Amino acid sequence: MKKLSRLGANLLLVGISLFMITTLRASSPYSFPTRVSMPSDSWSMLNPELWSPRNFRLEVSSKVLIDIFVLDRDGIELWEEQEMLRPLFSFNATEHKIHNVELSKRGKFALLIHNPSDSNVDVMLSTTLYGLENDLLLASTTMSIFGIIIFLSAKVKYRKKR
Amino acid sequence: MLVIWELEENWDFPVLELVILGAIFSILNQPIIFLDFDGRCRNLTSSIGIVSIFLIFNVGALFSRSFAGSFSKGEMRTLLSYPLKRSNVLAAKFLTNLLILFTVYATVFSLNIPLLALSPLEPMVYVSMMSILVQVIFLSTSATTLSLLIKNEVISVLTVILLFFGLESITGKDKYLSFSGRHELVFGYFEYLTRGIIPEVAFQEVVIALLFPLSLSMFLLVVSLLYFNYIMEID
Amino acid sequence: MAGFIVSTTKLTKSFGSVLALDDLNLHIPKGISGFIGPNGAGKTTTINILIGLLKPDHGEASIFGLDSWRESYEIRKRIGVLDEKCGYPKNFTGMKFLKHVARIYNITQSEKRARMILNDIGLSEAGNKPIKTYSAGMTQRLGLAQALISDPELAILDEPTANIDPSGRILLLDKIKELHRDRGTNFLISTHILPELEKICDWISIIRKGKLVDQGYVKELAMKYSANVYRIEVSNPQLLAEKIKKTNVVELVWIEDARIYCKVKNLEEFHEEIPRIIASLKLKLRSFQYMHSSLEEIYKEVAHGE
Numbered sequence: 033m034k035k036l037s038r039l040g041a042n043l044l045l046v047g048i049s050l051f052m053i054t055t056l057r058a059s060s061p062y063s064f065p066t067r068v069s070m071p072s073d074s075w076s077m078l079n080p081e082l083w084s085p086r087n088f089r090l091e092v093s094s095k096v097l098i099d100i101f102v103l104d105r106d107g108i109e110l111w112e113e114q115e116m117l118r119p120l121f122s123f124n125a126t127e128h129k130i131h132n133v134e135l136s137k138r139g140k141f142a143l144l145i146h147n148p149s150d151s152n153v154d155v156m157l158s159t160t161l162y163g164l165e166n167d168l169l170l171a172s173t174t175m176s177i178f179g180i181i182i183f184l185s186a187k188v189k190y191r192k193k194r
Numbered sequence: 195m196l197v198i199w200e201l202e203e204n205w206d207f208p209v210l211e212l213v214i215l216g217a218i219f220s221i222l223n224q225p226i227i228f229l230d231f232d233g234r235c236r237n238l239t240s241s242i243g244i245v246s247i248f249l250i251f252n253v254g255a256l257f258s259r260s261f262a263g264s265f266s267k268g269e270m271r272t273l274l275s276y277p278l279k280r281s282n283v284l285a286a287k288f289l290t291n292l293l294i295l296f297t298v299y300a301t302v303f304s305l306n307i308p309l310l311a312l313s314p315l316e317p318m319v320y321v322s323m324m325s326i327l328v329q330v331i332f333l334s335t336s337a338t339t340l341s342l343l344i345k346n347e348v349i350s351v352l353t354v355i356l357l358f359f360g361l362e363s364i365t366g367k368d369k370y371l372s373f374s375g376r377h378e379l380v381f382g383y384f385e386y387l388t389r390g391i392i393p394e395v396a397f398q399e400v401v402i403a404l405l406f407p408l409s410l411s412m413f414l415l416v417v418s419l420l421y422f423n424y425i426m427e428i429d
Numbered sequence: 430m431a432g433f434i435v436s437t438t439k440l441t442k443s444f445g446s447v448l449a450l451d452d453l454n455l456h457i458p459k460g461i462s463g464f465i466g467p468n469g470a471g472k473t474t475t476i477n478i479l480i481g482l483l484k485p486d487h488g489e490a491s492i493f494g495l496d497s498w499r500e501s502y503e504i505r506k507r508i509g510v511l512d513e514k515c516g517y518p519k520n521f522t523g524m525k526f527l528k529h530v531a532r533i534y535n536i537t538q539s540e541k542r543a544r545m546i547l548n549d550i551g552l553s554e555a556g557n558k559p560i561k562t563y564s565a566g567m568t569q570r571l572g573l574a575q576a577l578i579s580d581p582e583l584a585i586l587d588e589p590t591a592n593i594d595p596s597g598r599i600l601l602l603d604k605i606k607e608l609h610r611d612r613g614t615n616f617l618i619s620t621h622i623l624p625e626l627e628k629i630c631d632w633i634s635i636i637r638k639g640k641l642v643d644q645g646y647v648k649e650l651a652m653k654y655s656a657n658v659y660r661i662e663v664s665n666p667q668l669l670a671e672k673i674k675k676t677n678v679v680e681l682v683w684i685e686d687a688r689i690y691c692k693v694k695n696l697e698e699f700h701e702e703i704p705r706i707i708a709s710l711k712l713k714l715r716s717f718q719y720m721h722s723s724l725e726e727i728y729k730e731v732a733h734g735e
Contacts, residue, residue: 042210082237104414202521276530429477
């Protein structure tokens with residue numbers, strides 16, 4: 033197989049295998065239940081986690097209305113250093129609800145919970161990551177397209193040469 | 195020149211492609227298990243067992259094809275009828291296969307850096323790669339020695355795969371004898387060094403865990419070289 | 430031994446309980462030499478030892494005075510080998526393979542040399558095709574090409590004409606003679622096709638059951654193993670034949686195609702008696718010829734006769 037054709041075929045193969053990997057990884061959604069005890073008028077940031085750019089579902093169960101903020105790495109730093117809020121997503125005044133958002137990037141995220149009420153509350157949260165990882169999907173598609181282009185160009189070039 | 199010969203003959207389509215596919219499936223297939231951000235490096239080690247199995251198959255097939263296969267196909271006779279030193283032939287085949295295999299696995303493994311949101315300078319990535327390199331060297335030297343002794347491609351492949359597969363199954367998580375055990379030990383030590391994460395691992399244990407496969411590899415390589423150079427007859 | 434480029438002294442080699450070579454003392458001079466023997470005689474084992482693939486159990490083997498096991502690398506710089514069991518990298522094209530071989534021998538302009546040898550050997554059209562697509566004959570030619578590409582001092586060819594069509598064989602034998610004549614390349618050829626060998630060889634070594642049976646220049650061997658047959662053409666063959674039968678100098682007399690064949694008992698007396706008989710009968714003598722034994726006849730007598 034000519035070198036250029038082979039390069040194209042390799043890129044296409046890697047692209048296809050990355051796509052298969054993406055679908056395999058998507059077959060196992062992650063669901064993590066957490067319980068947080070919130071005193072009145074308090075803020076609590078859960079441990080930062082590694083999230084991938086997938087669909088994110090947050091199931092909230094609370095007896096009072098609470099605010100939940102999704103912070104990315106910069107948001108976490110800002111909150112920790114200056115107690116300033118710059119969330120990626122905000123779910124205000126939520127009690128029993130399921131929120132669905134789509135994460136656009138991979139990295140460190142944390143949930144910041146605010147209990148504005150004057151009573152203590154136990155909050156049940158369940159975070160679920162599901163669906164295809166967008167960055168992997170993009171990478172697989174890009175590689176596949178490049179692979180096809182290079183492969184076909186090589187074939188055309190070879191035919192012209194003959 | 196021998197390296198190019200080896201590359202073009204034994205790494206032709208679809209050999210390299212299958213190795214790349216195997217590496218991708220073994221390394222990237224594993225879901226992220228530790229979401230705790232401080233435990234993210236643990237994701238690096240959680241799937242290492244699967245990598246080991248794929249490596250066994252890859253090394254068994256490639257090295258047997260390169261050494262034992264070249265005997266059965268008569269290519270070794272052809273090579274050794276030219277003014278080539280036997281040691282050069284052995285070295286070229288061994289190093290070419292080893293380096294390509296490790297490069298593929300290391301490249302695919304490095305995709306864990308963005309996937310696990312790690313810094314490119316994260317030491318634990320390189321600790322894991324070092325672990326894989328030691329394992330590749332160990333498997334390669336063993337496969338080379340067995341292939342030179344057996345000289346039949348199919349029997350050589352089966353012997354190497356069954357031997358190492360069996361060894362990993364029997365030794366389980368033994369910290370010196372099995373790849374997973376050694377990796378856990380080395381990983382744990384460097385995690386302790388770099389971020390003070392327990393368990394504490396003694397330096398001597400890590401040295402043994404690394405020296406054991408490396409010294410065995412060196413021994414097997416020397417034995418193979420001496421055997422191939424001075425004793426081996428090709429009928 | 431002086432003057433010989435290939436020498437073995439008491440060469441012995443066993444494979445388990447099988448004694449492949451038994452005190453073989455082979456000597457091959459410069460020129461085109463044949464190495465013949467029945468199947469299993471030990472020819473391939475001898476060649477394998479000479480090119481450094483096998484180590485002898487006892488004795489020595491040398492090419493150009495260099496030990497074939499210990500100094501194999503030095504020997505291989507000066508020889509080319511066509512081996513029956515050799516394999517070639519299937520994914521290479523013929524051209525690419527020969528270029529690699531040329532580079533191994535440190536030949537500058539490897540591509541030019543490869544192209545030239547492909548042309549010489551009749552493979553120029555197939556040079557850009559992968560070796561896996563070659564027929565058996567083409568593979569054999571490729572083997573010859575790689576054996577000769579370095580212009581070796583000695584080319585060791587094991588069954589060089591196997592799988593090659595008759596016209597190809599003629600081409601090849603002519604090539605061998607040409608190389609020897611123009612470049613001084615020496616050849617050691619092992620083959621079963623004796624008539625071909627007879628056309629080009631100067632020296633023959635015959636081996637049987639691991640032992641050397643005989644060796645020497647073809648003409649000398651022919652004389653040595655000659656059947657002592659003379660062919661006589663006269664105007665009246667029947668009359669002469671009747672007279673010769675009554676003499677004591679021949680073992681056997683027969684007529685074939687109006688020619689008399691005599692298997693001579695006593696050469697000296699035969700040379701005295703027959704001209705006298707012809708003269709007395711006043712017959713016209715057209716030819717009086719000694720029939721040399723062919724290589725096949727020598728081989729039959731020597732390799733199978735004991």
